[in-house]
Amino acid sequence: MGKSIHRLINEAELFSGLAKGDERCFDAIYNHYSNRLFPFVDKMVRSRNLAEEIVQDIFVQLWINRHLLENVQYPTAYLFNIAANKTLTYLKKISNNQKLVDKISAGYLDYSNDTEEQLILKESAKIIEMAVAQLPQQRRLIWELSRNEGLTHQQIADKLGISTSTVNNQLGHAMQHVRTFMNNRTGLLSLSIFILLSDR
Structure with missing residues (x-):
């Protein structure tokens, strides 16, 4: 280390x-x-x-x-x-x-399975985690349900008792925040970051 x-x-x-x-x-x-x-x-x-x-x-x-x-x-x-x-x-x-x-x-x-690219993806993922940690509580929860648990917008809406339009809006704001945070940190949005941020 x-x-x-x-x-x-x-x-x-x-x-x-x-x-x-x-x-x-x-x-x-x-x-x-x-x-x-x-x-x-x-x-x-x-x-x-x-x-x-x-x-x-x-x-x-x-x-x-x-x-x-x-x-x-x-x-x-x-x-x-x-x-x-x-x-x-x-x-x-x-x-x-x-x-x-x-x-x-x-x-x-x-x-990207190679060791060098795994390191880059891990670095990018860490910066994304820092960005997500700054999100308001509900927005962060919606992001995590979407990105980490793979729930659809409808499933998130049903789980939280909110509308799908609210889910869409909150995810849009979250994405914009993460992209801005990444740009400020690295100066670029690479393909690796695009893959990490893209919809599943």
Whole structure:
């Protein structure tokens, strides 16, 4: 545990250094992450050349937007968020076929069984839990019945003795709060977060 925390602190410090324009920090981040991002992107695009191009683009974007990195708390999740978003954005540009996008998303779910992606999903889930904890009592209960217990809107309404329109309204407000909270924490909404937040 101590070793993991120490690594996280070092990575956060590297991002902070990069935010100040330190090229050595950029090189260290590139060397540390490029080989980890490549198989993640390659799994979705199934093209080595395209995956290499996207990974290079990720780091170009990272350098251009380095001033935004001062307070990044979860460097690994942050970079994989960028990778997921950039990859899906590219795929959507080259295909108007929704089935392809769905297939890519399904492939991501399969890939997320790997240890690295499990860590990212766990980090995202923890932040979502923090957001949900801030919800008003009834709104939080409705969220938990929907997300954790898998009840339909009608079942929640019957269980709590309220209307389905109230359930819909409360879940809508809860979703907006969680999305805003996630954006403020990570700066992005990745595919992994979308999967965690999407309706079941």
